[in-house]
Amino acid sequence: MDRRLTPYSGRVAHVSLSGVVEAPLTEGLQAQVIVPLANLRASPGGARDRQLLLGDAVTVIDRDKGHVFLISAKDGYCGWTAESDLGQGPAPTHWVAVPGTHLYTEPQVQAPEKAALSLGSRLAMIGSWGAWANTPHGYVPIRHLRPLGEWADDPVTVAEGLLGTPYLWGGNSRMGVDCSGLVQLAMQACGKACPGDSDMQMALGRNLPSNEAMKRGDLIFWKGHVALVVDKDRLIHANGHTMSVAYEGIRESVARISAGGGGLVLARQRM
Structure with missing residues (x-):
């Protein structure tokens, strides 16, 4: 079983694994990410596999000394994160549809910012104040948000909005992203399921x-x-060569990756 997609902490398993593993079973507890970014790790405090964004829904399976083992609702990815990164709140109604924005303490341009938010973050809009959305976490410019279900049209255009974003292994945000994180962000911004x-x-x-x-x-x-x-x-990718999201010629990238020991192209696919 692929540990990344298997809801089993090593001690407790989700009920979907009944008859598959010998362990106590649970339906889990529903929660959501309440910080701008939460690292999803292979073990408590261990190496980062991926990241979760503000408003992402999760199912908590196990707890261990300030860490929780969870299933991410958006892609089924399983892993550990800090318990303090999760909480409860109203269901998100909107998503951040621009590369990045800020949460503000008040609905005005001059107000102090509380946090930076990435493309794909999800928020519950509980009211508005002029051009500002009021959320449980602070104020966000309404023009930076779209209602859930009102998706972008072209994953490549979404990825192009992230040009120059620094490369980060396991990253899933405007603050840092890796190759698969970029593809997932771009696809999910268009309403497409993507692991x-x-x-x-x-x-x-x-x-x-x-x-x-x-x-x-x-x-x-x-x-x-x-x-x-x-x-x-041309292609666009988050890569360790430029350490950023960048354009590169297709022929040039194929030759460079092969020469650097990265092997040949395994597949060319249409989603």
Whole structure:
């Protein structure tokens, strides 16, 4: 079983694993992320696998000394995060539809900011004050939000809005993102389900025949890496070469990755 997708902490398992593992079972407790970013780790305080954003829904399965083991509702990813990163609140109604924004203490431009929020963060809009949305966490410019269900049209355009974002292993936000995190952000901003890691993403698409030209929005996969096709000549990806989200020529990237020991292209796919 893939630990990333298996809701079993090693001590307690979700009821969906009944008959699969010998462990106490639980339906879990529903919660949501209440901080701008929460690291999802392989073990309590361990290495980061992915990140969760403000408003992401989770199911808590187990607790251990200030950490909780959970299932992420948006992609089924399982792991540990700090218990203080989770809480309760009204169901989100809107999502951050721009690369980044801020939470403010008051509904005015001059007010102190409370936190930076990334594209994809989710908020409950409980009222408005002029051009400002009132949320349980603070005020956000309404023009930076869209109602849930009102999605973007083109994953590549979404990814292009993140050009220059610094590369971060396991990152899922405007503050730092890796290759699969960029693809997931872009796809989910368009209302498309998308898992968190590149090997999982590669299992979803339709493989393109060698004689079929790639088009905007197609994905190119290497072992441990994924990029979005921009046009017939270019791709966009979060990469360790530039340590950022950047454009790169398709031919150039294929040659560079191969020369650097990253192997050949494993798949060309259309989601």
